[in-house]
Amino acid sequence: MERFILNDLLKWKNSNYRKPLILKGVRQVGKTWILKEFGKRYYENTAYFNFDENEEYKQFFETTKDVNRILQNLMMASEQKIIPEKTLIIFDEVQDCPNVINSMKYFCENAPQYHIACAGSLLGIALAKPSSFPVGKVNFMQIDPMTFTEFLLANGDRNLVEYLESVDSIEPIPDIFFNLLYEKLKMYYVTGGMPESVKMWTEARDIEAMQKALSDIIRAYERDFAKHPNVKEFPKISMIWKSIPSQLSRENKKFIYKVVKEGARAREYENALQWLVDARLVQKVYRSTAPGLPISAYDDLSAFKIYLVDVGLLRRLAQLAPTSFKEGNRLFTEFKGALSENYVLQTLITQFEVMPRYWTQTNPPYKVDFLIQRENDIFPVEVKSEANTSSKSLKKFKELFPDKVKLRIRFSLDNLKLDDDVLNIPLFMADQTNRIIGLALKQKYNV
Template identity: 75%
Template sequence: MQRFALTKLLAWKESPYRKPLILKGIRQVGKTWLLKEFGKLYYENTAYFNFDENEDLKQFFETTKDVHRIMQNLMLASGTKILPNKTLIIFDEIQDSPKVINSLKYFCENAPEYHIACAGSLLGVTLAKPASFPVGKVNFLQIHPMTFTEFLLASKDDNLIEYLQSIKNIEPIPDVFFNRLYEKLKMYYVTGGMPEPVKRWCENNDVDAMQDCISSILTAYQRDFAKHPNINEYPKISIIFRSIPSQLARENKKFLYKVVKTGARAREYEDALQWLIDGGIVHKVYRCSTPSLPLSAYDDLSSFKIYLADVGLLRSLCQLSVTAFGEKNRLFTEFKGALTENFVLQSLIAQSDIMPRYWSQTNPSYEVDFLIQKDNDIYPVEVKAENNVHSTSLKKYKELFSESVKLRVRFSLENLKLDGDVLNIPLFLIDYTDDLIKIALKSKDNND
């Protein structure tokens, strides 16, 4: 497996401003593997400490804040040599260890020569709690599910990646590449980007093992729901989670509490929903009332859509059989394109720290699926699951905000092309969105 996050980890290692690092990401997204692989590749040795497997380690942090004494105790307990600047120190499963989290402040201030990286399940939930936290004393790195490009790497399709990276102009993809990438994309919809299911498929092409793995991940998430400090929230979290397919199956995908449960109200379920968001299991996309900078200033807090963190998990949660892989475009059209929309959002989030928004208006009704911010420009994004690319909403958006629209972006199964100010990007090229937008803008300027 190859993860592009290794490049970011290497930049952290070499930064003169390096602080203890906290990796955030949903359960089984590969945080522990990534840190161990990073230590193996770029350090003399790795010292690994799991505070869930060995809870006795926590006492070293409870009796002192002297980081040098803590390091000495950890070395004695583990028998592992820890060398400043040469050893990667991994603190794993720290979500239930507030003293360990708090100690990162003192490692930052008093012992910057130690390279410490931390991870944990539901760490986002822990960090959202009002507790003593080393503000400004840690670095963060969000780990996302594997991208489609990383999936191609795992599938040993290096020639396809080499071709994708060679694209320098907006022109049609030859059929010999287009058709193969299209088939690979369908398989990605089935496996998703969680590393273990991808590994099961790529190594053995074992569909049953891959599906069992995804089912196990979903089961583990639902067991995690019981970890909410208020046990009364457990059934609410579970109900919201199970309602995601129903939310996304509607033509208007705005989140409605009444879809969760008849008569449900926001005040009863908003804490449960926030727990899922903090845990990174779902993404919340706000409606943007006015597409201006910064996007966050124009959030309509009462209108939002939710998506699952991974398209493969969504496919399984929707109980869509893997046999749909062989049924032409069914994977792209099932649930009114919900899988495709989820895939697009998942891919866009991995490329930017700014969460996409969506734009809509009523009377008459128009909706642009996503708004993405690149530098100081906002681009409207339309998602089309098939080859039908007619879009009245994208046209209406241009009419209303023509002065600020440099380019409109559409993801679909159509080939790569620039039609006026509409850039059509095949879904399998989504990881190259930034580069394609730059190429399209340059081409558009030359033509103007």
């Protein structure tokens, strides 16, 4: 499988300012595989240390802070070779190893010639604790589920990827490409971007194995809920997790604690929800009151939506059968278009540095699904699950904020087009959003 994060890892390797790397990502997203593949491609050898399989390795970090002594002990214990500048050292499953994480300070200060990458499930939880890591002494990188573009490559559709990347003007996609990409996107909604699920489909075309892979991942996540330090939070985390399909099937999708449990209040469940956010199992999108900069200054912290880490996992958690793939647009329209919103958010997160927000108004009700910040501009985004769509909320948003809106963006099953300042992007082109916005701005404003 081709993962674009390899390009970022190569930049890290070649940087004059390289520090020990902490690679974050949820369980089963491919952290270990990508680091081993990176080592195989770009280093003479890889030295791999798993602190879950070999707990005795932790002792080497408890007795000394001398990195040369630590590495010497690791080499002798594992019979692996470590050569400065030529070996990628991988420390895996470090989430329960604070001494290992803290040692990165000494590797950074005293031994920059060693290339070290750390990974582990629930690292976001570990790093949320006070003094878990030395500030300023590590680089961070996030690995997310496979994008639709990466799915196409894994599926052998390089020609479609090359076509999408060649689009250099805002004009309709020819039917032959449009229809093919539309069908491929439906399959991506079924498999999602978790590598094991993608592999079961792209290599074996085995729906049953793909379903089992997703179920196993969900069960692994649910076992992780029990790792919360406060045992009382475990059932709360589980209830929030299982409520996500119901939350997203609501018309405005605002997270409501009463959907989790009748009579539930924020103060009882907010720690459990924050655990899921820190673990990156869910994405939390705040309501914004206005399209101002910085976008965080306009957050309404009392109103937010939550989405799952992956569209395929959401489909499986919602128990929507893969056979819906054959039923026209059902995958796009099922439970108020939640799969499409989840998919669009997934791809926006990988392209824009600032987490998207959303906007609503009541009396009369209007909602803009996402606000994205691109450089110093904010763009309203609406996600539609059908073709021939109208955008009343986008129209209202422009009426309220006429000087703040250069483009209004709509994702739908319509073709690529720019209608005045409304840019329609086909859902299968969501991975190209940043670049397509640039083309549209150039076409409309010549910038």
